[in-house]
């Protein structure tokens with residue numbers, strides 16, 4: 001289901017309570033921080049809210065990119081697949097994160113597929129509106145570059161891990177990546193709810209399911225992590241980082 005907010009170029013009515021709520025949400029999205037209320041209202045008016053069920057494919061690798069998405073609620077995985085349908089998760093994004101900026105900026109096809117891993121609500125902005133916004137409001141372009149720089153740093157760390165670390169180091173790196181992407185930190189302890197399937201973890205770490213199981217058990221034995229159902233807990237996040245980063 002989508003709620004169409006408005007058409008660009010058409011005279012704008014005052015903000016309704018629904019739009020006021022959308023303004024509140026957009027104000028908290030880091031890429032739109034430091035924007036004046038009038039500019040925020042423009043974004044809200046050109047945006048479209050869309051809801052997806054768990055498991056829905058939101059974007060397909062190789063499609064043409066026509067819009068940028070901000071996550072209002074829920075979680076998505078960014079994946080690449082090979083010809084045999086095997087997939088690797090590049091990243092997991094959650095509330096207030098954005099995706100779809102790459103093909104908007106370079107005009108090429110989508111660099112990866114995006115799949116909802118929980119019920120997800122998105123705020124979609126069409127390419128031309130987003131490009132115009134970046135021209136009109138330089139702080140949006142700067143925030144976008146900052147986030148893209150952070151993603152490049154993470155990708156560099158993944159390349160280092162996959163090329164230079166042994167299996168234990170690679171599994172630890174994947175756990176650290178998930179902690180950063182979807183973990184919640186409290187008093188030095190990180191909880192990762194709904195850890196991805198062992199096969200997904202294996203693909204991310206460039207190893208087998210058996211190795212994931214063996215390494216995670218060795219971490220449990222050493223008291224570095226705990227498993228509670230599908231939740232992984234890193235008791236001392238700083239210590240874990242210092243051992244494996």
Ligand code: CMP
Nearest residue numbers: 065090091099100101102103110111112
């Ligand atoms: P786009 O190429 O338009 O569509 C797929 C999106 O996935 C892409 O834009 C980015 O927003 C996102 N994406 C691709 N690679 C990564 C990555 N390594 N980390 C986080 N997000 C990514």
